[in-house]
Amino acid sequence: MPEITYLEHPTETDALMDKLCPPVRNWFKEKFPDFTRPQKLAIPTIMDGGHLLLCSPTGSGKTLTAFLTIIDQLVRKALDGKLEKRIHCVYISPIKALANDIQKNLIGPLSEISERFLPDRAQEIRVGLRTGDTPQSERQKMLRNPPHILITTPESLAIAITSMKFQPIISDVEYMIIDELHSLVPSKRGVHLALTLAYLDTLLERPVQRIGISATMEPLETVAEYLVASDDRESRGDGQKVHIAKVSGSRELDLDILLPHPKFSDLPVLKILDENINVIADLITAHTTTLVFANTRKMTETLVQRLRRPEFGLGELVAGHHGSMDKKIRLNVEQQLKNGHLRAVVTSSSLEMGIDIGAVDMVIQLGSPGDIATALQRIGRAGHHVGGIPRARFLPSSVDDLIELAALQAAIQSGDMDRLDFPENSLDVVAQFLIGLVIINEIDIDEAYEIVSSAWNYRNFEYDDFIEVLDMLEEERRVWIDWEDNTYGKRGYSRMIYYTNIGTIAPDNSYLVFNAEGSILGQLSGSFVSNLRGGDVILLGGSTYRVTNIQGTRVNVSSVTGYRPTVPSWSGEARSRSRELSSSLLSLIKHCMISLRREQDPRLVLREAYGLSNSVANAIARHLEEHTIDSFQVPEPNRILIEQVIGTGHPAYLITTCRGRAFNTALGYFMAGTAESSGVSVIELSFDENGLLIRTAQEVDPAQLYDAFRSNNHIEVIERYIINTQIFAKRFREVAGRSMIIPKRVGSEEISPQQFQQKAEALLTRHRTMEGSLLMREAKNEV
Numbered sequence: 001m002p003e004i005t006y007l008e009h010p011t012e013t014d015a016l017m018d019k020l021c022p023p024v025r026n027w028f029k030e031k032f033p034d035f036t037r038p039q040k041l042a043i044p045t046i047m048d049g050g051h052l053l054l055c056s057p058t059g060s061g062k063t064l065t066a067f068l069t070i071i072d073q074l075v076r077k078a079l080d081g082k083l084e085k086r087i088h089c090v091y092i093s094p095i096k097a098l099a100n101d102i103q104k105n106l107i108g109p110l111s112e113i114s115e116r117f118l119p120d121r122a123q124e125i126r127v128g129l130r131t132g133d134t135p136q137s138e139r140q141k142m143l144r145n146p147p148h149i150l151i152t153t154p155e156s157l158a159i160a161i162t163s164m165k166f167q168p169i170i171s172d173v174e175y176m177i178i179d180e181l182h183s184l185v186p187s188k189r190g191v192h193l194a195l196t197l198a199y200l201d202t203l204l205e206r207p208v209q210r211i212g213i214s215a216t217m218e219p220l221e222t223v224a225e226y227l228v229a230s231d232d233r234e235s236r237g238d239g240q241k242v243h244i245a246k247v248s249g250s251r252e253l254d255l256d257i258l259l260p261h262p263k264f265s266d267l268p269v270l271k272i273l274d275e276n277i278n279v280i281a282d283l284i285t286a287h288t289t290t291l292v293f294a295n296t297r298k299m300t301e302t303l304v305q306r307l308r309r310p311e312f313g314l315g316e317l318v319a320g321h322h323g324s325m326d327k328k329i330r331l332n333v334e335q336q337l338k339n340g341h342l343r344a345v346v347t348s349s350s351l352e353m354g355i356d357i358g359a360v361d362m363v364i365q366l367g368s369p370g371d372i373a374t375a376l377q378r379i380g381r382a383g384h385h386v387g388g389i390p391r392a393r394f395l396p397s398s399v400d401d402l403i404e405l406a407a408l409q410a411a412i413q414s415g416d417m418d419r420l421d422f423p424e425n426s427l428d429v430v431a432q433f434l435i436g437l438v439i440i441n442e443i444d445i446d447e448a449y450e451i452v453s454s455a456w457n458y459r460n461f462e463y464d465d466f467i468e469v470l471d472m473l474e475e476e477r478r479v480w481i482d483w484e485d486n487t488y489g490k491r492g493y494s495r496m497i498y499y500t501n502i503g504t505i506a507p508d509n510s511y512l513v514f515n516a517e518g519s520i521l522g523q524l525s526g527s528f529v530s531n532l533r534g535g536d537v538i539l540l541g542g543s544t545y546r547v548t549n550i551q552g553t554r555v556n557v558s559s560v561t562g563y564r565p566t567v568p569s570w571s572g573e574a575r576s577r578s579r580e581l582s583s584s585l586l587s588l589i590k591h592c593m594i595s596l597r598r599e600q601d602p603r604l605v606l607r608e609a610y611g612l613s614n615s616v617a618n619a620i621a622r623h624l625e626e627h628t629i630d631s632f633q634v635p636e637p638n639r640i641l642i643e644q645v646i647g648t649g650h651p652a653y654l655i656t657t658c659r660g661r662a663f664n665t666a667l668g669y670f671m672a673g674t675a676e677s678s679g680v681s682v683i684e685l686s687f688d689e690n691g692l693l694i695r696t697a698q699e700v701d702p703a704q705l706y707d708a709f710r711s712n713n714h715i716e717v718i719e720r721y722i723i724n725t726q727i728f729a730k731r732f733r734e735v736a737g738r739s740m741i742i743p744k745r746v747g748s749e750e751i752s753p754q755q756f757q758q759k760a761e762a763l764l765t766r767h768r769t770m771e772g773s774l775l776m777r778e779a780k781n782e783v
Contacts, residue, residue, distance in 0.1 A: 002051075002228050002240040004221055010040030019047055021079070023117035024072045027109065036061040042245040043069055046211060051231070053181075053212040053224045056247035057380060066177050066211045067091075067106065071125075073174075074148055075113060078123040089149045089175040092157060092193070094183050094353070096131045096327075099151045101356040102179075103129045106149060125149075130156050133327070143169065154184070154193040155503045161200050162439040162498075172205050178227070180353055181214035182373060185226055186420040188429050188504035188738070194455035195433040198230035202451060207231050210242075215377055218417045220244050226422070229456035248415070253379060254391040255412065257405050257616050265399055265619050276395045277303065280364055281312040283393060287362040289337065290344040291351060293378050294366050297322040298569045303346045303366070304542035305565070317343040320542045323350050324510070324570055325522040329541055352377045363392040368404040370660075370689075371578035372411050373418045399623045400690060404577070406620060407585040410610050418578045424457050427778040428504075431469050431739040435478050435490065435498050442489030445470065445481075465774075472774050476741050493746055501743045511550070511753070513540060516558045521545070524555060525570045526753040539565040553752050576662035577689045586637055586658055592624050593634050635659075640667075642702040650683055651699045656691040666718060668692040673721030674708045675700055719780050723768070731782040732767075733760040735775050 013034055017025055035043070038056040045052050046069040054062055070089045077083040093099040106127045114122065128147025130139065132155065142150075146169040152160070160166045176197070184190040201208070212227045224242045231240060260275035261267055267275065280303070284290045294300045304320040319333045319342055330350065336342045338358035351357065352374065363382040369375050379392040394409065396402035430452055437448055449466050452458050470488060473479045478497070481488040490498075510523040522540050524532075529550065532538070536547045537560060544565045545557035577585075588610065592602035602624060606617035627634070635641055635658040645652040655671075657664055664687045671694055672682040684695035708717075722728045733756070736742045742759050744751055751759075767773040 002225060002242045004224050005241065005243050007041045007045060007243050007245045010037055011044050013040070016040060016043060019044070020068075020072050021076050023075055023079070023113050024068070026117050027113045028068075031109075031112075036065075038062060038245060038247045039065045039068070041247070042066075042243075045243045045245070046209075047072075049209055051210045051224075051228050051242040053214070053220065053227055053242060053244045055214050055216055055220060055244065057216060057376070060247060062213045063102065063105070063179070066179075066213055070149070070175050070177075071109065071113070074125045075118070075122075078125055079118070081121070081123060083123040083125065083148065084172075085146060087146050087148065087150045087170045087173050089177065090157065090170070090173055091149065091151045091177040092179065093151065093153055094180045094189065095355075096133060096153060098179065098353050098355050099129060099131055099153060103127055103151050105356065106151075127151065130160060132156060154189055154196060157200075158192065158196040158436060158502055159499060161196065161203060162436050164440050167203050170200070171203055173208050175211065176208045177211045177213065179213045181212045181223060181227075182217040182420070183353070185223055185422060188423055188426055190226070191423050191426050191429045191455075191457045192433065192504050194226065194229065194457050195429065195452065198451050198455040199433075199437065201230045201232060201454070215373070215380070216417055217373060218419045220246060222422065223420070226456040229459065230454040232454075252389050253412070254389055255379070255394070255409055256392075257394045257396065257402070257409060257612065259402075259615050259619060260395060262615070264396075264402075264615075265622055269398055272397060276366060276397070277306050279395060280366070281307055281314065283362060283364055284314060284318070284344040285312075287343075289340070289342070289358070289360050290362040290364060291357075291360050291378075291381050292344055292346040292364045292366065293352075293369065294346060294348055295369060296570070297324055297348045298567055299366065300346050300348045301539050301542065301567050305539055305567075307344070307346070308542060314343060318542070319345050321345050321347040321350055323348070324524070324568075325541045326520045328519075329521065349374075351381065357381075361391065363390065364395065365392060366395050367397040367401055368394075368408055368577070368581075370575050371418050371581055372408065372416060373578075375408055375412060379412075399619065402616065403588065403620055403623070404581070404585055404689070406606070406610060406612055406616065407588045408581055409612075410588065411581060411584040413611070416580055416584060418580045422457065425461050425465065426457065426781075427465070427469055427774045428735045428738040430458065430461075430466070431473055431741075431774075432498075432502070432504075434469060434473060434488075435494055435740055436502070438479065438488060438490045439495055439498060442487045445486050445488055448488070468772075468774055472739075472741075478740060494740075496747045497740055497743045500745045500747060501737070501740055504738055511553055511555050513545070513555045513557055515545070516548075516556075521557070524568055526757075528568050528570070529555060529753075537563040537565045539567050553750055576665075577660035579660065582659045582663075583637070586635060589624070589634050589658065590636060592621065593628075593632065596624065596628050597632055642705075644699075644702075645693075650695050650697060652684075652693060652695045653700075653702065654691060654693055658690050661687055661689050664688070664690075664692045668694060669718045669721050669725075670709065670714050671705055673717040674705060676721065677717070678704075722780065722783050723776070725783075728779060728783055729761070729764060732764050732775060732779040733757070735778045735782060736760055736763055739775065739778075741775065 016035055038054060038060050042052055042054050042065050054065055056062055091102060093102060110125050126147040127149045128142050130150060130152045143165050184193060210227050224244055228240060228242050258279060260279045280292055294303055300320050300322050304318060307318045308315055321330055321333045333345060334357050337345050360382045363379055365378060379390045382392060383390040394405045396405050437443055449463060453461050470481060474481050477492055478494050479488050480491045510525055511529045513521040513524055515521055532547055534547055534549050537544055544560055544563055546560045548556040548558055591605050595602040595605055602621045603617045606612045606620055633641055635656050641656040643654045645654055668685050668687055672685050675682055675696055680700055681697040683697060686693050737744055767776050
C-alpha cells in the first residue's frame with residue numbers, strides 16, 4: 001500500500017517563480033497574473049519527482065499545473081542541447097477531442113516560448129498526437145522522429161505498446177499524465193488502462209512519475225492507489241508514496257431552478273417540454289453563448305429541431321452535438337462555437353469534458369442529470385477559465401424531476417460528492433488484455449499473471465480464475481497454451497482481431513448513415529433501424545433526411561425539408577441516479593414531511609434551508625401536501641413503501657424507494673425471482689428512478705418478500721431470475737464482444753448487426769449449459 005500525503009501548504013509565488021528556468025518564468029509572467037492555488041500546491045511536488053493526484057474544480061488551471069514542470073524540464077534540456085530523441089512524457093486523455101485540444105494548447109505555449117524567449121540554438125520541442133484517427137503515415141513518422149510529449153487515448157496506447165518498433169521510443173519515459181480520471185476509474189475503460197499501465201511498467205528502464213488529474217471526486221485515496229498500483233519503486237527498495245493536492249469544490253456558482261410556467265404542477269409532461277423550450281430560447285437570446293445539456297441523444301435532436309423553428313429567430317445559430325453524429329460534423333460544431341458563429345449548442349454528454357469550445361456564459365440543464373459529479377462537470381463548462389463564475393439554470397421536466405433538482409442543488413451547495421465504484425477482476429477485460437500481451441512474443445504464464453495482478457483492479461485476482469480465462473481463450477482458438485513450458489501465445493487471426501476490436505466500449509450494433517454524396521452523417525442504433533423503411537424521414541444532427549435504402553450496415557439517405565421526421569432513439573442512455581443524490585433527495589423529503597406532520601408549512605424549510613424561490617418551494621410543497629391526503633408515510637433510508645393497486649385486473653404492486661434505477665432494478669429482480677420460485681408468474685415488471693411496478697398472476701403477501709430477503713441468498717435469487725431476461729442477453733453480447741470471443745470486425749471486414757446478434761445468441765445458448773461459464777459469470781456481474 002502506498003503512503004498517501006495530502007498537500008496543505010501552498011508555495012509562495014516568488015519561491016515558485018524562482019524554481020522555473022528564465023524562459024518559462026518570463027513567459028508565465030507575461031501570460032498570467034499569478035499561480036492558482038492548485039498550481040501552488042502541486043507544482044513543487046511534481047518538480048521533486050513525486051507521484052501526484054490533483055483534484056480541483058473545472059476551470060482552475062489543472063492542465064497547466066501538470067504540464068508546467070514538464071515544459072520547464074524540456075526547455076532546460078533544449079537550451080543545453082541535451083534533448084534526446086525519445087518520448088519524455090505521455091499524456092492520456094479519455095476522449096479524442098480532448099486529446100486534440102491539449103495538443104493545440106501545448107503547441108501554442110511552446111511556440112510562444114520558443115519564438116520570444118529561447119535563442120536560436122535551442123532544440124525544438126515536439127508534441128505528437130496518436131489516436132484512432134491518426135493516419136498510418138503519421139504513425140510511421142512518429143517512429144522515425146519521436147515527439148517529446150505524446151498525447152494519446154487509453155486504447156491507442158494499448159495498441160502502441162504491443163508494437164516492437166514503438167517500445168524502444170517509450171522505454172525511457174519520465175512522466176505519465178492521466179487526465180479526467182473521474183470518468184475513467186469507475187468504468188471498464190479504467191480497468192483496461194490499469195492493465196495497459198501494468199504492462200508498460202515492465203517495458204520501462206526506470207519507474208515513471210505519475211500525475212493524475214481529475215475534477216472533484218471521492219474516495220481520493222482509492223484513486224491514488226489506482227494511479228500508482230503497478231509502479232515498482234517498492235520492489236526496488238524505494239518507498240511508494242503518492243501526494244494528493246485537493247482543492248475544495250466550493251467555487252462560487254450562480255445556480256437557479258426555473259419553472260417554465262406558473263401552473264407547472266398542473267401541466268402534462270409534453271406541455272412542460274413545450275414551455276421549457278420557450279424558456280431555453282429566451283435564455284439563448286439573452287446570452288452570447290449557451291450550452292444546453294439534455295440527458296439523451298434523442299432529446300438533443302428534439303431540442304435542436306424545435307429551437308430552429310421560425311418563431312424563435314435562431315435558425316442555424318443553434319446546432320446539435322452528440323456521440324452518434326459523425327466526428328467531422330462534431331468538430332465543425334465545436335469550431336463554430338469557439339469562433340462565435342453559434343449562439344447555442346445542444347448536447348447530451350459529448351461536451352461534458354474539458355474540450356476547448358471557447359467562452360460559454362450560460363449552461364442550461366434540462367432535467368436532472370442523475371448525479372452530482374455530472375452536474376458539476378456540466379455547470380463548469382460556463383465560466384471555464386481561472387476566476388470565472390459558472391452560471392447554470394436547471395429546468396425540470398416533471399414535478400418529481402423538480403424535487404430531484406432541488407436535492408441536487410442542495411447537494412452541490414453543501415459540497416456533497418458521489419462516491420465512485422471501481423470494477424474489480426473483470427473477466428472480459430483481462431481476456432482481451434491477455435491476447436494483447438502475446439501479440440509480439442509468447443510469454444511465461446506466471447509472468448503474465450504477475451503483470452495482471454500488479455494492476456489495482458486485479459490486486460486480489462485469483463490464480464484459478466486467471467487460468468480459467470486462459471483456458472477459455474484456448475477453447476475459442478484465440479491463444480495456444482504449452483503447459484509443459486508454462487507459456488502461451490497468439491494463434492490464427494488473433495493479432496488482427498485484437499487491433500480492430502480493442503477497447504471496452506460495448507459493441508453497439510450501429511448502422512452508419514451516408515448522404516447522397518457518400519459522406520458519413522452519423523450512426524443509428526440497430527433497434528431503431530429495424531423499424532425503418534425506404535421513404536421514412538428521420539432527424540439527425542437537427543436536419544431531416546429521407547431513407548433511400550438500407551444496405552448491410554449502412555443507411556443511405558437524402559436531404560429533405562418540409563416533412564415531419566421520426567426522432568431516432570439510441571439504446572443504453574438511461575443511467576441510474578447516484579446513491580448520494582438519492583440520499584439528498586430522501587433528506588429533502590424527510591425535512592418537508594417533518595414540517596407537515598407538525599402542521600407547519602414546508603415552504604419555510606424549502607425557502608430558508610434550501611434557498612429555493614417561492615414558486616419552486618410552492619410547487620414542491622403542494623406536491624407533498626397532496627401526498628399527505630392519503631398517507632404521511634414516505635420512503636426513508638431504512639424504509640420502502642409497498643402499495644397494492646386495486647382494480648387493475650391482475651394484482652399489481654407499486655414499490656416506492658426513491659433510491660435510483662439500479663437499486664429498483666435489483667429489488668424488482670429479487671421480488672420477481674422470489675415470486676416465481678413460489679410458483680407465482682410475473683406478468684409485468686417496470687422501473688424508474690423512484691420505484692417499480694410488479695404485476696403478478698395471483699396475489700402475494702408483501703410481508704413474505706421481507707422474510708424471503710432476510711432468509712434467502714438474495715444474490716442467488718436475482719442471478720437465477722435475470723439469466724432469462726433481455727437485459728442479460730444484451731450484457732452477454734457485450735461481454736462476448738469485449739472478450740473478443742465474438743469480434744465486431746476482423747481486419748477491414750465488419751460483421752453486420754444481425755450476424756453479431758445471431759452469433760451471440762448461439763454462444764449464449766451454448767454457455768447456458770456450461771457449468772462455471774466465465775462469460776455467464778461476467779454478464780451476471782454486469783447486470
